[in-house]
Amino acid sequence: QMTVTLERDSLRRLPPSAQLHIEVLNFTRLANKLFRIYGGITYNYATPAIQKLLMWQAVKTAGPFLTEYQISRNDDRALAESMLAIYKEFTASGITFESVEKFSESMPDSVLSNKLKDIATVCAIYSNLLNERFSDENNELYRLSKLLEEENCFADTNVYIDGFSSLTNLEHSIIKSIFRQADNCFIAAH
DSSP states (O other): OHHHHHHHHHHHHSOGGGGGTOOOOOHHHHHHHHHHHHSOOOOOBOOHHHHHHHHHHHHHHHGGGOSSOOOOTTTHHHHHHHHHHHHHHHHHTTOOHHHHHHHHHHSOSSHHHHHHHHHHHHHHHHHHHHHHHSBOGGGHHHHHHHHHHHSOTTTTOEEEEOSOSOOOHHHHHHHHHHHHHSSEEEEOOO
């Protein structure tokens, strides 16, 4: 919503010729724009219903290997929805399930370490199921971060950042790459 508001305000305040040189983007639109230019755009995303079904399948598949999350007929759907929320949160933050598993193994054996192992197991299975047939829209910012490490996308560009009160680790990584590449970067403080 903030992107739309900033875009409308910039169009109203600046002369019409500015539209040739100014573009208002959020992280998702930035990824879309750069994937169109440098390659990598995909739109074969799973619908929310398919995501839930795939996570339910992942929970069922992982069930015999889980230690803390025991599955019963009554709560497997609730567990799948919880795991899907965790998957999306971790992915948006740039946390890999390999790192979650590795971290859990470095901890003393406990309920927390076992839960982290279970989460890593379920989410890895889900990721494999999802990526067999679909693109993972939750990985778009990760893919953008990798693209910015390989390509100089912001040469001869001034970047203005406004409207963010907090950023994920992945968004921080993207902004760091923008800072390295752009001619000038400006951040509005609120």
